[in-house]
Amino acid sequence: MNGTPLWPRYSSPDDVVEIEKTPLSERGLPASTYELLSRAAQLWPDRTAAAILRDAGRWQEPVKLTFSELLRDVNRIANLLAEIGVGRQDTVALLSPNCQELIAATLASQAAGIAVPINPGLSEDHVAELLQRSGARVLVAAGPDLDPVVTEAAFSLAKRGLVDRVLLLSPTGQAPTAQAPTGLGGTGLGGTVGYATVDYLMRLAADASPEQFHGDQPGPGDLAAIFHTGGTTGTPKLAAHTQANEIADAWMLAANELDNEDAVYFAALPLFHVNALVVTVLAPLFKGQSVVWSGPLGYREPALYEVFWKIVEHHRLTAMSAVPTVYATLAAAPVNADISSLRHAMVGASPLPAAVRAGFEAATGVALIQGYGLTEATCVSVRSFPDAAKGSLGFRLPYQEIKAVHVDDAGHWHDLGPGTRGLLVIKGPTVFPGYVTGNGPDGPLLDGLGKLRDGWLDTGDLGQADADGFVQLTGRAKDLIIRGGHNIDPAIIEDVLLTHPEVTGAAAVGRPDRHAGEVPVAYVTLAAGATTRTEDLIRWAEDRVGERASTPKSVTIVDQLPVTAVGKPYKLALRADATRVALSDALREMAAVHAVEADIEDGAIVVTVSADEASHTKVTRALDEYGVRWRVTHWPAPKADR
Helix, strand or coil: HHHHCCCCCCCCHHHHHHHHHCHHCCCCCCCCCCHHHHHHHHHCCCEEEEEEECCCCHCCCEEEEEEEHHHHHHHHHHHHHCCCCCCCCCEEECCCCCCHHHHHHHHHHHHCEEEEEECCCCCCCHHHHHHHHHHEEEEECCCCCCHHHHHHHHHHHHHHHCCCCEEECCCCCCCCCCCCCCCCCCCCEEEEEECCCEEEHHHHHHCCCCCCCCCCCCCCCCEEEEEEEEECCCCEEEEEEEEEHHHHHHHHCCCCCCCCCCCCCEEECCCCCCCHHHHHHHHHHCCCCCEECCCCCCCHHHHHHHHHHHHHHHHHHCCEECCCCHHHHHCCCCHHHHHCCCCEEEEEECCCHHHHHHHHHHHHEEEEEEEEHHHHHHCCCCEECCCCCCCEEECCCCEEEEEEEEEECCEEECCCCCCCCCCEEEEECCCCCCEEEECCCCCEEECCCCCCCCCCCEEECCCCCCCEEEEEEEEEECCEEECCCCCCHHHHHHHHHHHCCCEEEEEEEEEECCCCCCEEEEEEEEECCCCHHHHHHHHHHHHCCHHHHCCCEEECCCCCCEECCCCEHHHHHHHHHHHHHHHHHHHCCCEEEEEEEEEECCCCEEEEECCCCHHHHHHHHCCCCCCCCCEEECCCCCCCCC
């Protein structure tokens, strides 16, 4: 395939400049994700597109779909959506754990209208806000046999008048039940909740045309999906993706020569996350690659790790994508099968501790390939190559530009030279058109909200790009807490703590954690004479925060919260303190450690550990468990590099 417009030579970073000599518009990319799927079904109709596991216990018994079967399911659902009034500018919300029907429903929603995948773990009020802001009146949700908690939430949203249709999904390999779910009004096969009609998606879609989608075909400039991400308020922001955004990013990943048509991917990240869609749905469609999907719990199913290496051997997996916490767990799981087929393991979403990389690669012999990106740039903007790491995070993808800028006090951007640390900004065909702030007569309303400037996207991350295009991250300017790849908006925690009658100020930050990468912690100030204890505040947050992952692990009472010279909150100082506490606790049992400090240097947190010289190896091994910058000085010598 090398040399064709669609597939240039792309085996190393050195090929990127040559690739870019041909404009992306001349590559012959599909116009939409629907056209991409149709192309795959035409080229490889009988090849397995997806093998979906019901759960880890039945890892040898997947439900298989060929590319032609997947297209037929998508056509049925897309035609059904069109029949019930979903048009090009209309949105369809999807609230469900992964299952066979969710894959087709997501692609069909992008064909008929605009998909809005939502994390079913969010609180009902947050889901309600996302529905209202996106304008979605059709909700595809897990049925009671798949996830009864989600079904109950969907019914509650319907009773509040937020949706007109609820289309329920069945577990993988299970046909819709003959009767409407318990609790629905009406008789027969369907029912109502409030003013919304409710029925099973595939039962209604059974009579729709499977041969082709008869509605308006989406074009490159049409919106394909709206993904929620972290933001500056308690409710996540909604980032819009065009069809061209998703196609371009998926092609950039598929174009590399590390994995060809015989590749078999493993997918276990939730489909409300862009990585699951772009990396394990769209990119494999370009080359007709098969994907093995885990059960509904994905990497959160404990039993998966007990049989994971057997799954690799049985399904001849060649590639996988996960977050650092998954690889840390797998590194500790004995390799009890032939995993020689596994060639590449992609990692992203949160910093990769050196110890996790070393442990996984030593245990498996499989190279970890790092990726960096953000929802606002569709998914991936930087990736590493096994033989060209250069000590960096990776190399920019073709047609994406990355540079560092300095932001002055007036908010103006100033370009910095190669290798100079600053705020990373990205430009290219994957940069999103803006956040969805509401819904109007012509569809979603978009606003860059200060993140876009002349086509450049403010990533909120600190780093540098060298003259060759290799990128390094040195910290985060934004406040998001990333726990095991899951974005946590600190405002969710802060808003809850501020409702406590004795709390006068609150700030939440991420504390380094050897398992999750980061966990949320909070700092608060109290009113004069307050008697509230930290234990009381933790319980207060546990009872009121919308999702368990966002509950702070600790709450520290302070006299005042740090601010900048102009009075703005200065969370970097709190993150430094949280880092010092985390590393101090980790090294507490080492008598050879005399002091742990965390300082801010050039906008980044650096931990300095003073320890006996004889303990150097032991101390550095412990520090490698954390994704932080550190140095060790030998007691009692002064810190010479300060």
